Amino acid sequence: NAGVMQNPRHLVRRRGQEARLRCSPVKGHSHVYWYRQLPEEGLKFMVYLQKENIIDESGMPKERFSAEFPKEGPSILRIQQVVRGDSAAYFCASSEGTGGYEQYFGPGTRLTVT
């Protein structure tokens, strides 16, 4: 009974490179959420997706960040031209539906930008 899987667990990128973070939700879950935890700060919502649709991206920086959740395969959070301020832990969560459904969190991807 696999939970939410994220890979890679640790990612090091130089400034200006691209970072791709992957999230495989719990089997049967069609709702995915991405959250970011900056060093010494709390978790913040980034984006909420259902299969092939972005439902709420109010927490995503307007530039360089994008997310997708295709019909087949994992959800991808993509950060272009990374900067040092992007260094953070990125957590993915999934749920079976909306409303009263619980969100299950993945182990996170720790991105370090050098």
Added chain:
Amino acid sequence: KNEVEQSPQNLTAQEGEFITINCSYSVGISALHWLQQHPGGGIVSLFMLSSGKKKHGRLIATINIQEKHSSLHITASHPRDSAVYICAVRSYGGATNKLIFGTGTLLAVQP
């Protein structure tokens, strides 16, 4: 002012003590979550509440919707309970299920 406030920010306890962590929120919510995060680790969901009280092992979570307040209690605390405990709320209505998080309470239980 944060929409979700936790207290205390840091808590040190001796093994066996009864521990309470508080969470207050200022928005209308459909549910409240208590999460646990070990240093450098992932996030584990402990409880999801919309009313009343839930118990799991030595952990108890309560919520008072009228007062917009929740508490997480740990009975007979143990060093392995040392972690960050995070309160998160799901605001009411709208299409999104996004969570709004408190800043967390760092708990250290000493043997």
